[in-house]
Amino acid sequence: GNDGPAKGGGGTDSVEIGALSIVDTAPVHLAKSHGFFAKNGISAKITPVQGGANSAPGVVSGQFDFGFSNTTTLLTAREQGLPLKAVANGVSSTGQAGPGKDYSAILVPKDSSIRSARDLPGHNIAVNQLQNIGDTTIRAAVRKAGGDPGKLRFTEIPLPDMAAALAAGRVDAVWTVEPFQTQTVDQGARAVCWPFAEAVDNLSVAMYFTSEKLLRENPGLVKRFTTAINQSLAYARTHPEAVREELGKYTKIPPSVIDRIVLPKWPTEINRASVQTVADLARKDGILKRPADVGALLP
Amino acid sequence: MTRREERAGAPMSAPRAAGLGLLGLACLFAVAEAVPRLGLIDPRHLPPATAIVRRLAAELGDADLWTALGETMRSWAVGLALACCLAVALGVLIDAVPGLRAATASTIEFLRPIPSVALIPLATLLFGAETGSTLLLVVYASFWQVLIQVLYGVADVDPVARETARSYRLGRWARLRHLVWPTALPYVMTGVRLAAAVAFILAVTAELVIGSPGLGLRIQLAQSGGAVTEVYALIVLAGLVGVAVNAVVRAVERRVLAWHPSVRGEVAR
């Protein structure tokens, strides 16, 4: 509720969480359906939002108590002065490059001349949002592979529409995540690069966050939320079949695809070093105007 | 000339008009079926019409869909009604108070092109609660449609009719009710039809972006789940709702505008 968490009957707090309905957020749904929230005295309502950037205003205004957003977005918000604090890890890359190893990849048409990150410069790559974690990590991956990131061209296309754009030859390559990765590969595309894994070790891609106000006023609740999420993260990591089952409930991913998608990793710890790396990369790419104060964001 | 047929020909019966309308929709269906089947577009990106319709039929069996549709229609109806009332009231006021038109023109023209979507942060800030935000967006976007139509409509009053009203000393209210309003009504009807679509679009978009429950949310879920056929099925549903809304507005129009050349030319001739 927008009046802050309300103490319901039986000693539970009602909280509202703004989170995208994608593979990455499976733990928060698990936490609800498997009783991790309840165990910690929380009754949660999960409101789907479009794009992580849209949950930030909700959290700031108090409509949401917690949000889910990617690291770059949170760093940018912090830099612009939004009083946000990360409270738990959200989702991490598997850290492994190679076909079927990570949940995000750059895909090219089957007959493309692109073979690896090195070949990408000079080509047109679709990302879901410009100046965000996608293009930063791609640049880093290219740089690492010895290519010239300055020659990369990016086009912004929503994830669901990338397959069509790639098939029609509107772009040379697409940077995508599950379930689109599996679907696009089904349609004949080929993975050539895994930027999350190649750019940063064990990247913490996204995090759960709250506002400084809530943290100040109800630190106990935040703590219980963190505990619940961490329990759920651990559960998700060890119970992939439960995750796939949960995906069948809160998303519309076709069942045949759910069975085959590559799941991300859900460690309970935020990889601070990776966040610092992302911050440095974003600074290099001009997304951040100043060196980021990572400590202010992370718990 | 078509006009002659229209004037001199037999008036068209309602079933015949409906039949023609169905024929038009059938043509659309045929095209939508043929394009993917002939491979002009990859059927995986644009499924053939039959597949979409089949999927839609399956969806319609889902009670949740009806709840979602109900949610959307509720914010649609409330938002549209609010926008229409506000716009008509303001439009009439602007016409009635001398100088107000000039004083408001610049502001109206400045505010009109601001996309509703850009107001989302402000909306969540002001209202927080989802319905409030959705309503704000819906009202903001559809308000202008009606307002502009009203402003043009009230300026169209026949000078002789205006003089008649003045000479019989019809009061402000009577002039409004009996002269200005009927004259503006055809314009308003067009405005309402325009606004109805815009309000519906905004209701869906707001759900899509803010994530309040409804048809838009379902579309978004289907999109981010890569369920292409379902996305199109829901879009078709949105379109059909539009067709239904238009049919209702047309029926209303036939009643309230029976005196107007545009309608009376079609019934009794």
Place this chain on the structure above:
Amino acid sequence: MLEITGLGKTYEGRGGVEALRKIDFRVDGGDLVCVVGPSGCGKTTLLKCVAGLLTPTAGEVRVAGRRVTGPPPGMAVVFQEYGRSLFPWMTVRKNVELPLREKKVPAPRRRELVEEALAAVGLADAAAAHPWQLSGGMQQRVAIARAIAYEPRVLLMDEPFAAVDAQTRAELEDLLLTLWRRLGVTTLLVTHDIDEAVYLGRRVIVLSSAPTVVQEDLAVDLPAARDQITTRSAPRFAELRAHVYAQIKQAKGRAAGDRTAGDRAAEESAPPRQVPSPAPRDLKRKTDGRTR
């Protein structure tokens, strides 16, 4: 009742059209005055100034001693463009009733007035029709019915009988006279029919062509009680009619420049219509219109 002093009106369009130069006359309470004049001389303009629908560019109009700045209360107007002055979205009955509602006439009385007025103009059957379902003449009669149902103190009519047949016209003329006598309505009536002007009017005002002034203000010295047979066959009626005709002819003739072949032909040939006796006899001319 009506005082028109130094009235002038110049329209701004077309580089300034001087519709009225200087009009002076007055109409006493309960009088019936007819205005005639060449086409386009400014009769409608004059009427609209009196009705407070147009702002004069010179002079002023007073109704019951009050300067006119907007339509004065208790006034009804029948417009020359009768068709456009009816509200197409209302039935005939509603059209007639609307001004009465505004006048706060109670409903039963209102119904009575509407029925009476419609019956008087022969449209009792058409009450439920919309104006655009009526013939031109019927529309004009609706406009008349609306005016008489209103029971005005001042009645302004702009060629109110132009669209009806001769028989109906005679009936409506007598209807107007009856009404005028019964209610004592101060009436100003523009007409093109000279016979009508003389038959109806207690005075006939002839306007000149542009620049428009009052060319003649003629008292009609026929007996007060008039009827279609005796009045019209009176020799004095013929004289007056012939006089007015000659005046209008003169008024038109004065307009220089636009005289054409047809014009000239007409001027040469046309006699006072249907009037065998040609010369007017000692007509009492009014100079300032205040005598009556």
Place this chain on the structure above:
Amino acid sequence: MLEITGLGKTYEGRGGVEALRKIDFRVDGGDLVCVVGPSGCGKTTLLKCVAGLLTPTAGEVRVAGRRVTGPPPGMAVVFQEYGRSLFPWMTVRKNVELPLREKKVPAPRRRELVEEALAAVGLADAAAAHPWQLSGGMQQRVAIARAIAYEPRVLLMDEPFAAVDAQTRAELEDLLLTLWRRLGVTTLLVTHDIDEAVYLGRRVIVLSSAPTVVQEDLAVDLPAARDQITTRSAPRFAELRAHVYAQIKQAKGRAAGDRTAGDRAAEESAPPRQVPSPAPRDLKRKTDGRTR
């Protein structure tokens, strides 16, 4: 030229208004026929059916042997609602010129025709004005100018002189006669002025009131060459006029139900207007209208 057989028209609105029951008559090429009848009897409806603007519900109209299903070429119409028939977004000149353009008249000739027509109706000065800047009578004259500039083979006019003063009316009548003689235009003219009908028409057709049929088809046996003085003072003219008046009165009287006080008064008192000699003398009655 015009053949009207068994023509009937019922409007659908208001539970079906039978405007015309069964009209039969014909107009030979180059003839000039006037139509008179009570207000609302269906004259305009008849004209619109002839013009191909309305679909009859019974019978048919033939123009030059061809069944009318839409406006036939070479036809000009002057509408009763003259004001609404002018294009408000065009100047007077453009209004008159437009049909000529459509007829593909070359530009210089077009200019000539427009100037002539406007001068003939006395509106040479108003060519650059817009219709709504003109008086009612001027607007009507623009509509007439548009029709005559068109040089039609068939001319239909619906009360074309209703809004102009007596003098102008006489001029326009003579203009019409001149034109008719010069070009041999087949003309059908609706009028309320019985004098005008007799003066202009080679035949006068009297319509009954509803249910409307042709009540009388009267040949006007006045000399072919007519002028305002001699023709109108001919005794035969008076007779014909009286006869038509009586016919219309009878036509109106037939309509039962809507007789009101005013009605009755008029019926009792109104004589044939301005016609001293009362009884019609051996009038050649036409039975089928084909004799001429």
Place this chain on the structure above:
Amino acid sequence: MSAAGTRPAGPLRRAALRLLRVLGLPVLLVLGWWIYSVAEPTFYLPTPGRVAGAFTEVWFSARITEDVLPSVGRLLTGYALAGLLGVGLGVAIGSSRALRAAAEPVLEFFRAVPPPVLVPLITLLAGLDTTMKVLVIVSGCVWPVLLNTVEGVRAVDEVLADTGRCFGLRGPARLRHLVLPAASPQIMAGLRQALSIGIILMVIGEMFASTSGIGHTVVLFQRGFAIPEMWSGIVVLGLLGFGFSLAFRAAERRILAWHLARGEERGRHA
């Protein structure tokens, strides 16, 4: 009667009055905004001062040629196309009842589809470049023009239509001299509606597969939480709308001169 009441104003006074009329309300609104934003500072509603600062910083730069001009170019192209299409289709549909009955459900169907979900479909058909962005603008702008044209054409005065038919006005001439002028007040209403819708759709089109343009910039700012900058972009949109409407009004005054003058001459003393 107002004309009688007011003294003839000097040219200077008239100019001042006009300025007051144009700027009065906006100044008041900005003032209100200022007071609100100072009294209740929030992250998403910066003070007008900060927005103005961001405005000069952001927009008085190469952005004018890189973002504003291409956007405006696309907008004008799309708007013009929509105008032509709307009037053309509208006249056809408005004058034929059969066509109207057949086409209306299909059109209403498309009208009800939200542009954001239509965009992917347009991309499928037209690609990602300018064509797509122009098509997105057309897809939204065409409706008000179309609907208004249909209604305007249907409402042509019967007597005028009859007059046209009698004098053999047909085809293009009928269109030019009768149908279009008669429907023009309503068509203009539609075109005016379309103007602001065009701007909105320009933004939506640029949110998608874009690398430049005002809409793209605004979205980037919004996502990057650069709120004053985002507001400055919205101000640009507003100014754009205002500027276009000025031009539109000038055009309208010419096209509807007969309509406006007729209403004015008679209505002046009201």
